[in-house]
Amino acid sequence: xxxxxxxxxxxxxxxxxxxxxxxxxxxxxxxxxxxxxxxxxxxxxxxxxxxxxxxxxxxxxxxxxxxxxxxxxxxxxxxxxxxxxxxxxxxxxxxxxxxxxxxxxxxxxxxxxxxxxxxxxxxxxxxxxxxxxxxxxxxxxxxxxxxxxxxxxxxxxxxxxxxxxxxxxxxxxxxxxxxxxxxxxxxxxxxxxxxxxxxxxxxxxxxxxxxxxxxxxxxxxxxxxxxxxxxxxxxxxxxxxxxxxxxxxxxxxxxxxxxxxxxxxxxxxxxxxxxxxxxxxxxxxxxxxxxxxxxxxxxxxxxxxxxxxxxxxxxxxxxxxxxxxxxxxxxxxxxxxxxxx
Amino acid sequence: xxxxxxxxxxxxxxxxxxxxxxxxxxxxxxxxxxxxxxxxxxxxxxxxxxxxxxxxxxxxxxxxxxxxxxxxxxxxxxxxxxxxxxxxxxxxxxxxxxxxxxxxxxxxxxxxxxxxxxxxxxxxxxxxxxxxxxxxxxxxxxxxxxxxxxxxxxxxxxxxxxxxxxxxxxxxxxxxxxxxxxxxxxxxxxxxxxxxxxxxxxxxxxxxxxxxxxxxxxxxxxxxxxxxxxxxxxxxxxxxxxxxxxxxxxxxxxxxxxxxxxxxxxxxxxxxxxxxxxxxxxxxxxxxxxxxxxxxxxxxxxxxxxxxxxxxxxxxxxxxxxxxxxxxxxxxxxxxxxxxx
Numbered sequence: 001x002x003x004x005x006x007x008x009x010x011x012x013x014x015x016x017x018x019x020x021x022x023x024x025x026x027x028x029x030x031x032x033x034x035x036x037x038x039x040x041x042x043x044x045x046x047x048x049x050x051x052x053x054x055x056x057x058x059x060x061x062x063x064x065x066x067x068x069x070x071x072x073x074x075x076x077x078x079x080x081x082x083x084x085x086x087x088x089x090x091x092x093x094x095x096x097x098x099x100x101x102x103x104x105x106x107x108x109x110x111x112x113x114x115x116x117x118x119x120x121x122x123x124x125x126x127x128x129x130x131x132x133x134x135x136x137x138x139x140x141x142x143x144x145x146x147x148x149x150x151x152x153x154x155x156x157x158x159x160x161x162x163x164x165x166x167x168x169x170x171x172x173x174x175x176x177x178x179x180x181x182x183x184x185x186x187x188x189x190x191x192x193x194x195x196x197x198x199x200x201x202x203x204x205x206x207x208x209x210x211x212x213x214x215x216x217x218x219x220x221x222x223x224x225x226x227x228x229x230x231x232x233x234x235x236x237x238x239x240x241x242x243x244x245x246x247x248x249x250x251x252x253x254x255x256x257x258x259x260x261x262x263x264x265x266x267x268x269x270x271x272x273x274x275x276x277x278x279x280x281x282x283x284x285x286x287x288x289x290x291x292x293x294x295x296x297x298x299x300x301x302x303x304x305x306x307x308x309x310x311x312x313x314x315x316x317x318x319x320x321x322x323x324x325x326x327x328x329x330x331x332x333x334x335x336x337x338x339x340x341x
Numbered sequence: 342x343x344x345x346x347x348x349x350x351x352x353x354x355x356x357x358x359x360x361x362x363x364x365x366x367x368x369x370x371x372x373x374x375x376x377x378x379x380x381x382x383x384x385x386x387x388x389x390x391x392x393x394x395x396x397x398x399x400x401x402x403x404x405x406x407x408x409x410x411x412x413x414x415x416x417x418x419x420x421x422x423x424x425x426x427x428x429x430x431x432x433x434x435x436x437x438x439x440x441x442x443x444x445x446x447x448x449x450x451x452x453x454x455x456x457x458x459x460x461x462x463x464x465x466x467x468x469x470x471x472x473x474x475x476x477x478x479x480x481x482x483x484x485x486x487x488x489x490x491x492x493x494x495x496x497x498x499x500x501x502x503x504x505x506x507x508x509x510x511x512x513x514x515x516x517x518x519x520x521x522x523x524x525x526x527x528x529x530x531x532x533x534x535x536x537x538x539x540x541x542x543x544x545x546x547x548x549x550x551x552x553x554x555x556x557x558x559x560x561x562x563x564x565x566x567x568x569x570x571x572x573x574x575x576x577x578x579x580x581x582x583x584x585x586x587x588x589x590x591x592x593x594x595x596x597x598x599x600x601x602x603x604x605x606x607x608x609x610x611x612x613x614x615x616x617x618x619x620x621x622x623x624x625x626x627x628x629x630x631x632x633x634x635x636x637x638x639x640x641x642x643x644x645x646x647x648x649x650x651x652x653x654x655x656x657x658x659x660x661x662x663x664x665x666x667x668x669x670x671x672x673x674x675x676x677x678x679x680x681x682x
Contacts, residue, residue, distance in 0.1 A: 145525070150491065151527040158526075185499075186485070188395030191544035191579050195568040196537035203532035223575075227536040227568035233603025234564075237640035238532050244382025267378040268609045288578030300576035 001341060002303065003325040003332070006057075006176065006222050006257050006281030007066040007107075011053045012095060013045040019091055020074070027080050034083050037091035043238050046095075046102055055106055057284050061303050064341075066284070067325070067332065068096055069141050071108035073189050075180040077115040077146035085114035085121045093127070097135040101251055105339065109137040109175065113145040113164070117153055121163040128164070132171045138331040140168070142175040142219075144201045149184030149193060156201055157208035165214045174218035174255075174328050177201045190287035197225025202254070211253040218253055218328050220279060224260035224269050232272045255328055257281035258302050258320070262286050263295075266305035275316035279324050280306060343644065344666040344680060345399075347517065347563050347598050348407035348448075349623030352394045353436060354386040360432055361415070366419050375424050378432035387436075387443055396447055398625055402644050405682075407625070408666070408673065409437055410451035410482050414530050416521040418456040418487035426455035427464045434468070438476040446680065449673050450478040451517065454505070456487040458494055462504040469505070473512045479672040481509070483516040483560075485542045490525030490534060497542055498549035506555045515559035515596075515669050518542045530573070531628035539567025544594070547580055552594040559594055559669050561620060565601035565610050574614045596669055598622035599643050599661070602629050603638075607646035616657035620666050621647060 019039045026035040058066060070092035077085055089112045096109045111131035113124040131137040142164070143150050154160040156177070168175055179189075179197035187193040198221045211217060221228070228235060236247055257279050260266050269278065281302065288299040297304055306312070306320060326333035360380045367376040399407060411433035418426055430453045437450045452472035454465040472478040483505070486492050495501040497518070509516055520530075520538035528534040539562045552558060562569070569576060577588055598620050601607050612621065622643065629640040636666055647653070647661060667674035 053500075065367040096447050151525050153527075155527050157390060178548050184492050186494075186496050186545070187541055188544045188548060188579075191547060191576065192537075195540050195572060196533075199540075199568065200528055200533040200538055203529045204527070207529060208533060224571065225573065226582055227540065230565065230568065230571035230606050230609060231536060231601060231603075233601070233606060233633065233640050234629055235532065236635075237602055237631055238529075238635065240631050241629060260574070261578055262572075262613075263573050264609050265574060268571060268605050271605050272603075288575055288582060290582050292574065292578065293581075294577075 001064040002062055002280065004063045004066040004281050004284070005220065005329070006283050007054060007068045008071045008261060008283065008286060009068055009096060009099065010071045010285045011049045013041045013049050015039050015041045016091065016095055019293065023084065023087060024079060026141055027084065027129045034087060039091050039095065041095065042100060046098060050099065050103065054284060055103070058106060061132060061301055063303065065105070066107055067110050067138065067329065068099060068107045070112040071098060072141065072178050073181045075112050075143060076148060077143050077180055078117060078148040078183060082114065082116040082119040082123050085116045088128065089114035089127050093131050093135070096223050101138065108335060109135065110139040110141060110310065111137045113140055115143050116150045117146045120325055121161065124164050125167045127148045128167050128171065132173055132331070136335065138329045138335065139173045140175050141178045143180050144177055144197050145179050149182035150185050155204045157204045157210045162213070168334060169214055169216045174220055176220040176222055178222055194223055194287065195226040198223050199228060201228065202228045205250055205254055206235060206244055207242070211250070218255065220255045220257060220328065222257045222259055222281065222283070224258060224265060225256040225273070229256065229269045229272045251277045255279055255324070258306055259283045259286070260302070260305070261299040262292070263305050263308060265308050266302065267311070269334050270306070270309045271311050274313070275319050276324060278320050279328060280321045342352045343403060343621065343662045344404040345404045345407040345622050346561065346620045346666045347600060347624045348395065348409045349412045349624065349627060350409055350437060350440065351412045351626045352390045353412065354382045354390050356380050356382045357432065357436055364425065364428060365420060368425065375428060378428055378435065380432050380436065382436065384443060387439055391440065395625060396444070399447060403595070404640055404644065406446070407448055408451050408479065408501070408670065409440060409448045411437060411453040413482065413519050414522045416453050416484060417489060418484050418521055419458060419489040419524060422423045423455065423457040423460040423464050426457045427468065430455035430468050433474070434472050441477065447635060449676055450476065451480040451482060452478045454481055454483060456484050458487045462502065465505050466508045468660070469508050469512065473672065475674065479670045479676065480514045481516050482519045484521050485518055485538050486520050489521050490523035490528050496545045498545045498551045506558050510555055510557045513671050515561055517561040517563055519563055535564055535628065536567040538554055539564050540569060543567065543569045546591055546595055547576060547585055550582070552591070559596065561596045561598060561669065563622065563624070564599055565599060565606060566597040566614070570597065570613045592618045596620055597645055597664070600624045600627070601643070601646070602640040603633070604646050604649060607643065608650050608652070611647070611650045612652050614659050616653070617665060619661050621662045622667060655662065
């Protein structure tokens, strides 16, 4: 089967964004209590938001299941405070849960965390537990920059983050390192901030002993690893020069997805990074929605690139499309086994 | 001939760094006047700093000339104020000038600008004029983030920067977009901040009409363009989706160097980006100084990768190694012609 490990619910019914708008408006009212989630969406609205979009695209492209999470750019962790983020994550994750209940064959859930700048990990740990243990989610997205463009929180390798990692290891779920929007006019979100977040996080991992402290922690770097595979020689050389372990050691815990939107980029990724560390993904519907005039197909139809990559054996393609995702997301594997898949 | 368009004087005699240390120490003395450059270095010290290092490496690798600028990570524009940066740029550039006088066959100068957060462009314009018109420099380095890791100044496409671009066009010199050190613990300088600066700047150019306002402005994005060529499909797709001109239009003004430290990365760069837009460079001695155990050669010996790249014709290689650099740096071309080269 073919599993896409990176999709966002970018077509969620408007009532979700309406709640968010009301929640933010309430923040500006002096003395008003925070607005708890009050999203009302019917099952039919959910179906209408998915069937002609993500589900139709899955069928067209031959993708069997998508690991779905709330819209990344809408996480906007800089807004309000920890309570704001807690309510917004609950509303967003509850909707993902309903999707996975309506379409258990097509979608598995990954949750948004209620991060907030300098607010610690307690609410994140609680929401992760609620989503994974309570709602059957298989992983989480981790925003390495809750300030959304100003990078004012500690690096992901700081002990500040450790309570989250402890819970992830306990629950045996991976995290995808995924920034949100950018408030910084220097960084376009999908054209710069996303890729820069991936690159920054990877280099943090190169420099730290995080995975000595958490040998069971698994982190997925999306968007093909940002700039990393293209500069693989730089990273190998920097690790060597700085007395850090060789890349092979890091690759016990770090994985890259295939969200690279042209053939030469995917070819490079598959040539440079070991097949065991690459997870198939397309991020439908994400940064780039159009058709590539050079190919006549959608930019984000990454299955075509993986199928056409010259250096990949069929056995490796099977790893990329299915086996690696099941290994990195063991709770997804368990769900699929329950379904006899 | 082979021209390396991106080298830094990372082996400068210690007296330069000593001045900088004294300059910074003076900043902490209440009421003390700023310390003007008082660097004393003999010609022999300069020779000893270059001959066994950059010049020996040029000979080994068959590079005829390097476009040399002050050490990028030492620019540290966040330190002090505009006067601090003015003194430091003068000291650094004067030393580069002496190198180009001692070794006119081996080095041409590119200047550091005295940028300082939110200080405007007046001192930069003056120093650029001094270096180019007065000292024979052929270009400048532009730091897109003078805050050194917090990105608090306006994007490079903001009118804030226009006085600098006006002077660059008037003098007919290009700029290399090159960040400096990182004060932000999230960003390792050569492992994240450098590449992220390249990527952020490119996306700023995609979104703006900067080159409509300055059709003659030429900007070089180093380190192989950060993440950009690896994600070329993403950029083509984003430009299309956002109603921006196709990449070909941007490539009238934007160029990439070849500082990518492994063969697959250089292959991708040369496959994806038109040959007219790639300038040979190695950044000796820059981020990665060691020997790649996989090849037995230095990571930054980029000439080997360009020589071995399978998709490049001899004519294109000639462009990359020489013709493009002479076209993008017309004052270098004029210097070389004076030398009969």
